[in-house]
Amino acid sequence: MTNFKQRVISCAKQIPRGRAASYGQVAAAAGNPRAARQVGGILRTLGPGSKVPWWRVINNQGYISIKGNWNADKNLQRELLAGEGIEVSDDFRVDMKKYRFIFN
Template identity: 45%
Template sequence: MQPFTEEIIEIIRSIPRGKVATYGGIAALAGNARAARQVVRVLHTFGSKEKLPWWRVISSKGTISLRPGHGYEEQRDLLEAEGVELGEAGRIDLERFLWEPDWLND
């Protein structure tokens, strides 16, 4: 496994219950702000195998990227079970629920 992939996995594992992170935000934390699609690939490839909390990763617009009937409902239900609220048009309030790692403020 490549170091960038390992970093993405560790960051996703670090997202706490009741918080979300964006694909681009995870890519930036891992060292390449332009690698949001790589985050998608890592989730697709390693999500189950590594038991990643995939449902905590959302779009930069604060929405679930999966389509209805293709995982949207499951992700919504998992987020809501953790207290993450989806507001108007299925949008999550990033000011309230976006995770920022403690080490960013060091």
């Protein structure tokens, strides 16, 4: 477990319920604003059962960019976000202006 990965996990856990953060935001909070892509990869490797609220991490455009067979999880993510009060459109889009979480 590299330091960076651990940091990303730590930052992701800081995202409170009902808020969402972009990969770039998490990467920046982890210390590498340019390593946004790795954040996604890291969250993916964590897999289910992890204590990390991966569903609160989305891209800066405000939508979920999961590809491949993750359609089911994509739908699940929408359910989770909706359960926290975050509105998700039919196109899986989230209003980041309203729900964006600012790291301290």
